[in-house]
Amino acid sequence: MTRMTAPELLDLVVDAGTWESWDTPPIQVAADTEYADELLRAQEKTGLDEAVLTGVATIRGRRTAILVCEFGFLGGSIGVAAGERLVAAIRRATRERLPLLALPTSGGTRMQEGTTAFLQMVKITAAVIKHKEAHLPYLVYLRSPTTGGVFASWGSLGHVTIAEPGALVGFLGPRVFEALYESPFPAGVQTAENLHAHGLIDAVRPPDQLAEIVDRALRIITSSRACRSPLAETPVHASLPDVPAWDSVVASRREDRPGVREVMFHSASDVLPLNGTGQGEVDPGLILALVRFGDMPCVLLGQDRRGQTTRSPLGPGALREARRGMRLAAELNLPLVTVIDTAGAALSKEAEEGGLAGEIARCIADMVSLDVPTISLLLGQGTGGGALALIPADRVLAAQHGWLSPLPPEGASAILHHDIAHAPDMAARQGIRSSDLLASGIVDEVIPEFPDAADESTAFCTRVGAVLHRELSVLDAADTTQRLSDRAERFDRIGLLQPAHA
Template identity: 50%
Template structure:
């Protein structure tokens, strides 16, 4: 990797000016009593106060973003490197608790070398105290948003810096647990360059976005817009929820031969996950690097669909076509999306379009089978309304792990099977020549699945996907998704969870 560049440090005042409405910030800070533990480094504290103009390394308060009240916690690096001692931890904890009491979303922006070494273990264990306060804030289903500034390391990164519902970081910021100076002192060599850079963490899906401070406000507005979307105040005009409702003739399924459906699902011009989101989502905040240029097989996003805030977890065959793999890590990422929906009280939409999971030594050793099981179990017990759109291919256990939800809608040429038909043919016949017959025998097509009670609705497709026909169809699909999300939003959660598995019982009504 190339040598990491050093970004400029952003002061609390600069971040407040960039993110909050002008003049809206009000401090929550109160004078902190002198602690006995601080006597041992009183001169250093005095020097830090003189240098920074602060009484501690933490600034707290509230402001507004487009008129919405937001609590903020900001680190000050010029005060002993933003380190966290007992007093700083008290200020952080009290601010989190106040935000929870007031019902406010919280923006935390650490920049810190970690625990204050002068206070040792007493300071170190404060990370547990802060984490408990964050947990309580999140249990109240209040948004906890994190913006990591340069640098954020040590116990701060390993506690309140890594607990955000959504986490962004400053470009080229050093973000990581281990301090490079400590590594060099212990091992006598430099820590590999670029590993602890925000862009590298984003590539590995450890943070959701790399955002310049001047774009942070827009990023937060997008998140808060989705989280505050009112399903009773729906947009009109060109939004997909104004598309024609799906009529009764479309709700069923014309008889479709399974193998032609499989081949149609693989056509290059067939719309994919990102095409659907482009048409369906009024507001869209991609998470975990899913908006990048490099292909990915799984995407997580916050979106408004029909004016309703929704978490989308989708498998994208176009990522697989671009060489991206779908393995254990992607399933763990899918569960992160499910956790996010549950934590924020938003409905979950899963979108399935995949030729199947990676079949390799690495996938086996990475626990692919176990990850499928854990994801499937998580989805079935998720305590928010859930819905699936079967967009195209649905091969293997990875597809199944995102399938069993409260409502399931499918494109007419979509399908679900335990294995690619070619693979099923190889198992039964010893070759792939019987793939078509196996697809028909296994009843993998949407029409067969509808007849078997496995789908709630099948949407007929155009004969070909040109730009106009694809957009019209995707808008129609978005309208169907919106309608089903509306329907399940008013159903008791315990009833929804109980019914999720009932459709798979033979002979159920």
């Protein structure tokens, strides 16, 4: 792999002529004669004074603070001087409320400085955390190689993390492993592609695509929203046809019914897909993305009806990925939209041992306590704990043929009647259809289908996007304290309300 130098990468990514260095001469560190000579040779070889450059530039017109390593300078290793430079830049970015892009390539800690260099990773991490606590974006592009303490600290904390194709990325460098254990590290493990397959990074993209990805991410995260009066956004409730609950169940299971992917494709103005839990799991049953509906940005968690199969139902990994999305929403101060469309969470030994029940509970707890605006959309099937995990929100919307039930009607029939023949009756008795949910105060608005979303996919998805844009606008303008109080009260009163038609 041909490795780009730090200046070459900057020339590729930032707008021409906009780079402004923030670097001051590196602080003096204790160095014996041998180390001092190494530093001098590294400076002469690279034309740089340390292994990191910091500064600010525009990327597609967006002013962005940047940290970039130079592997040619002692393997991009981080010592006290490099650590101090990084921390100073991160803190300045926080003060100036700038998004931060990190471009590491490093063997990790600078061995010549030992433990004092090792502990720089704590200081750098603390500065990154303060930046994120200020609700400012932190984007990471892992280059080859990125290993050791750099990967195990500021290289693994991005809101969005991309890696260079074929990049060697891992905790323990393969040369160190071989020396310690007298055998080579297993091939194919410490690669960008393998990390992506295991949900540890969001994408693998070449350097010439990085500017576009950064632009898209910041367009979603940092774009200002138009101010509007919530009073002007009051929805018009259309009268709903009296469709039997079982008809909605059947409609929700049609193979050609549009799901979350179609909603994003037809109605979102920007989408940046993310990947996995960041902790070694990917579940195809859930989509996590940064999305804009019109001018309204959000973090979107969508149960993907096409990613869930009888062989691979929604598992605990999907809920851990959902919780990553909830944390992202909180850290970036973005609204959260959840899309519910599941035949039910996995019922298996692996799901039980993987902590499915606990993850459902933790999702509910996170949803209840999130400070940011939240919307849940019941798009299709809403079965069991997998649906319950994503339902507690400020606003709950439902497609006309969306439904919500503790079990599929067949399961409820099996419990009460010891057969599944009574499933249509159970669907009616349990009040699972959208009109029943609206009457009982569980749902705030039903999005009509004419007569079935599968028969008007594009129009339906556009309609859903318009409602999401409107509701995001209303919630964005609402008083936070009142909104959180209203959220708590809505679940307190469920089951205590008189039917709307009484």
